Amino acid sequence: MISRKRDSLENAARGNSLGRDAWRRLKANRAAMASLVLLGLITLAVVVGPWLSPFNYYSQDYDAIWTAPSWASGHFFGTDAVGRDLFVRTLNGGRISLMVGIVTTFVSLIIGVTYGATSGYLGGRTDNLMMRIVDILYSLPFMFFVILLVVFFGRNLLLLFAAIGAVSWLDMARIVRGQTLSIKQQPYIEAARMAGAGTPGIIARHIVPNLLGLVVVYVTLTIPQVILFESFLSYLGLGVQPPATSWGALINDGTSEMSVAPWLLIIPSIFLAVTLFCFNFIGDGLRDALDPKDR
Amino acid sequence: MMAYIVKRLLGAIPTIFILLTLTFALVHLAPGSPLDGDRPMTPEVRANLEAKYHMNEPLIQQYRRYLLNIAHLDFGTSFQYKNTSVNSLIAAGFPVSLTLGAAALALALALGIPLGMLAAVHQNHTADYGAMGLSLAGISVPNFVLGPLMVLVFAVYNDWLPAGGLDGWQSYVMPVLALAAMYVAYVTRLMRASTIEVLRSNYIRTARAKGLSGFRVFFVHVLPAALLPVVSFLGPAAAGILTGSVVVEQIFGIPGLGRFFVTGALNRDYTLVLGITLFYGIIIIGFNLLVDVIYGWLDPRVTY
Numbered sequence: 354m355i356s357r358k359r360d361s362l363e364n365a366a367r368g369n370s371l372g373r374d375a376w377r378r379l380k381a382n383r384a385a386m387a388s389l390v391l392l393g394l395i396t397l398a399v400v401v402g403p404w405l406s407p408f409n410y411y412s413q414d415y416d417a418i419w420t421a422p423s424w425a426s427g428h429f430f431g432t433d434a435v436g437r438d439l440f441v442r443t444l445n446g447g448r449i450s451l452m453v454g455i456v457t458t459f460v461s462l463i464i465g466v467t468y469g470a471t472s473g474y475l476g477g478r479t480d481n482l483m484m485r486i487v488d489i490l491y492s493l494p495f496m497f498f499v500i501l502l503v504v505f506f507g508r509n510l511l512l513l514f515a516a517i518g519a520v521s522w523l524d525m526a527r528i529v530r531g532q533t534l535s536i537k538q539q540p541y542i543e544a545a546r547m548a549g550a551g552t553p554g555i556i557a558r559h560i561v562p563n564l565l566g567l568v569v570v571y572v573t574l575t576i577p578q579v580i581l582f583e584s585f586l587s588y589l590g591l592g593v594q595p596p597a598t599s600w601g602a603l604i605n606d607g608t609s610e611m612s613v614a615p616w617l618l619i620i621p622s623i624f625l626a627v628t629l630f631c632f633n634f635i636g637d638g639l640r641d642a643l644d645p646k647d648r
Numbered sequence: 649m650m651a652y653i654v655k656r657l658l659g660a661i662p663t664i665f666i667l668l669t670l671t672f673a674l675v676h677l678a679p680g681s682p683l684d685g686d687r688p689m690t691p692e693v694r695a696n697l698e699a700k701y702h703m704n705e706p707l708i709q710q711y712r713r714y715l716l717n718i719a720h721l722d723f724g725t726s727f728q729y730k731n732t733s734v735n736s737l738i739a740a741g742f743p744v745s746l747t748l749g750a751a752a753l754a755l756a757l758a759l760g761i762p763l764g765m766l767a768a769v770h771q772n773h774t775a776d777y778g779a780m781g782l783s784l785a786g787i788s789v790p791n792f793v794l795g796p797l798m799v800l801v802f803a804v805y806n807d808w809l810p811a812g813g814l815d816g817w818q819s820y821v822m823p824v825l826a827l828a829a830m831y832v833a834y835v836t837r838l839m840r841a842s843t844i845e846v847l848r849s850n851y852i853r854t855a856r857a858k859g860l861s862g863f864r865v866f867f868v869h870v871l872p873a874a875l876l877p878v879v880s881f882l883g884p885a886a887a888g889i890l891t892g893s894v895v896v897e898q899i900f901g902i903p904g905l906g907r908f909f910v911t912g913a914l915n916r917d918y919t920l921v922l923g924i925t926l927f928y929g930i931i932i933i934g935f936n937l938l939v940d941v942i943y944g945w946l947d948p949r950v951t952y
Binding site for chain 1: 894921
């Protein structure tokens with residue numbers, strides 16, 4: 354009896370951490386949870402799927418041109434104009450699309466958080482100058498710049514990562530700076546300073562960890578933007594080069610053959626749209642979960 | 649007000665300067681030369697061509713010439729369309745792109761603003777979920793998916809609309825829809841969020857308390873304040889729509905500036921691609937400037 358009472362007291366005293374509260378709210382959001390599951394399935398299929406299929410993404414089979422999707426032939430999603438299996442190509446394309454999305458977002462995350470936290474923490478004239486630079490970069494037509502870059506320097510995946518990453522950190526930097534401005538007023542930052550911590554230490558150890566919630570939300574919203582951006586370039590024929598493929602490149606192929614083989618357009622389109630939809634839903638759900646005042 | 653406009657105009661100068669410098673640096677850092685064609689040329693021919701394009705001068709002099717040319721709005725000669733100036737290509741393509749973009753922006757506002765207001769007024773009810781679901785779909789279905797799918801349904805399977813080309817108003821229907829969809833979605837979300845925020849503010853409560861009609865409160869007090877975020881979104885939206893038209897013109901075979909840009913990019917037509925980038929860059933910077941001025945004029949809290 355006594356021990357049970359103490360138990361419940363301890364529970365009450367422990368309370369709920371911010372993270373647990375957020376997780377509870379996110380779990381209550383059915384759309385976000387469904388998206389999370391669906392996205393997990395797509396990721397799994399994209400990673401594992403190509404190994405399970407008897408076909409590969411580059412072999413051509415002139416006996417099986419424009420086969421409609423069917424169980425019997427083994428081409429679940431049909432084949433394209435040179436007899437390549439669309440199932441494997443879609444999953445392989447998904448690997449590239451998701452990889453570009455994640456790696457590039459990581460690049461933009463590192464630049465954006467470092468830049469924004471530094472600018473916000475230092476404040477004053479440095480902050481003014483750093484944000485002025487972001488403002489200027491903001492008003493440049495970046496999509497055109499990336500295309501210029503790709504045209505002048507040739508088309509390779511690494512350049513694509515770097516170029517899109519270098520473009521998409523601006524939002525992150527602005528948001529992180531805003532949050533840093535309010536975090537640096539907190540007593541624990543003052544305490545750290547009193548204890549003799551240096552500026553880089555305070556930024557890395559005390560500011561950045563407290564930005565995480567916000568950063569997680571913007572990461573989930575940046576990934577779909579980057580995937581979209583890569584698909585856009587690949588659609589124009591400026592992204593991933595054949596025989597490698599991505600969802601954008603597949604949609605481009607599908608567009609030119611849609612009157613004879615509509616599945617070539619429709620299936621990759623569904624994969625791209627569903628993935629973007631899931632990321633957006635999860636991002637919205639996370640934002641609501643971490644910042645319930647906006648609901 | 650005048651002082652503010654002048655200040656903003658001066659503020660745009662470094663931006664344009666950086667735009668020009670970055671593009672110049674890109675061109676000169678790129679490996680190879682635009683003269684490396686499929687046919688080998690004798691050294692004399694090459695030297696003559698280099699002299700013609702001023703490629704034999706020191707870099708700093710080329711940079712000065714480049715800035716001077718741009719200042720005179722002279723973007724040079726296209727490599728791909730021989731003997732055609734980039735200026736004349738821009739003059740041919742831009743009106744088409746402008747029509748397309750303006751129609752898409754107008755549609756985005758005409759649909760997005762009422763949808764967002766509707767969602768905000770019925771927050772957390774059926775109308776809200778409907779509008780939000782629609783706008784999430786709009787954000788997740790890119791124009792290069794929506795465009796071809798519309799062609800498939802409305803031009804290939806049913807012969808209702810032309811699949812491409814530019815022939816009467818009908819050929820604008822699908823491109824404008826494809827281009828506008830994503831911006832309808834963004835405007836709806838923005839408008840919903842800002843309307844909800846304004847509806848909760850104290851001055852709206854005051855307006856209600858002193859007995860104004862719901863209609864008057866909404867259209868006189870809520871709407872102007874709620875529109876402000878949409879106004880500041882116009883700048884990025886215009887930039888996005890211009891970029892989006894690159895892909896949409898490609899899908900529907902519309903002879904606009906975006907299509908020149910893509911063919912130029914695929915054929916390594918340096919001057920054309922560069923010219924269009926600069927042209928669009930300057931337009932976007934100018935449009936942002938205009939939006940800022942309008943914002944300052946609409947929002948009484950902005951001081952000059």
